[in-house]
């Protein structure tokens with residue numbers, strides 16, 4: 606069993622609980638330490654509920670990193686699931702104490718911090734996973750193989766959209782209390798919709814296609830009564846192979862829950878995938894009727910990623926928990942092998958992917974601030 610600690614994810618928090626439940630699917634990890642909240646009472650209560658010994662529930666993550674780094678039986682890795690503002694600082698603390706890191710996106714709020722952390726993780730040879738969730742979806746893993754096999758030919762166009770509507774309309778105090786940090790620059794950084802969900806479009810496109818961004822042209826809008834940051838963002842992307850991307854993310858697109866969709870067009874074929882029907886995608890190949898490719902079928906062949914991570918037979922949906930579990934499964938396998946001195950594979954997003962994500966956000970902000978100039982990546 607790998608021993609892990611968690612920073613953030615206290616009672617009432619969203620994604621920390623998802624990480625813990627996802628890890629529990631595979632019984633490879635044990636939670637033994639944490640700094641679950643800045644609030645002392647919530648921190649202690651969360652630790653007690655999660656069965657963590659009180660002497661390993663820490664008041665702050667710097668103290669946790671030092672203490673766990675010095676213990677003989679210290680944690681093998683930490684999972685950082687706080688709001689954005691302290692990802693970089695917490696990552697730095699654990700890396701400097703020789704502890705492997707899993708961190709939520711974004712890696713950092715500034716490019717220099719992201720560069721420093723990537724160099725630190727790589728220089729120390731520690732295993733770092735950035736949890737870009739969509740790399741854990743079995744059908745996106747299979748779609749990546751289809752693209753890599755060349756079935757679509759040269760890709761010339763990627764359309765990505767991530768509309769939500771939870772920031773539409775008027776808010777009373779209780780709804781403002783529900784998502785306070787995302788619209789507050791001190792906690793969220795300089796962007797909301799672009800960084801929070803637009804970053805998923807950027808990562809997932811690059812994960813699926815391998816295309817590299819050459820330059821971006823971005824327009825950020827702050828629509829609705831909700832806070833100081835963008836709630837709607839549109840980005841045009843030029844890729845180095847000459848392909849174009851059009852990425853739209855919004856939290857004020859009425860009628861949408863979590864409607865992330867990608868359409869990838871090549872000279873010989875196209876793929877169309879949508880998060881709300883995540884266990885299938887449409888594949889259109891020149892001269893053939895459109896095919897609906899679905900999870901769990903033998904026609905997917907010996908695709909290791911798909912077969913290992915499609916945990917249920919076809920027709921049984923798995924979703925977000927399983928996607929996180931798949932990421933952790935690959936991370937834990939690599940870490941177990943590494944700790945035993947065996948060869949290991951990195952089949953998960955890393956600090957370097959996080960660095961690309963932060964660079965994307967920075968370049969889009971630069972473009973927006975300069976009145977939609979094209980900005981080199």
Ligand SMILES: NC(=O)c1ccc[n+]([C@@H]2O[C@H](COP(=O)([O-])OP(=O)(O)OC[C@H]3O[C@@H](n4cnc5c(N)ncnc54)[C@H](O)[C@@H]3O)[C@@H](O)[C@H]2O)c1
Nearest residue numbers: 613614615618619620641642643686687688689709710738
């Ligand atoms: N990968 C995904 O699909 C996905 C989905 C949702 C959220 N996220 C990311 O997860 C992170 C958390 O989002 P959330 O929605 O769970 O937020 P949240 O507000 O529900 O939870 C944040 C938690 O961090 C704790 N925290 C904040 N500062 C802390 C500190 N200094 N020390 C200890 N604990 C601290 C808070 O008390 C809270 O428990 C964000 O960075 C967000 O971008 C990613």
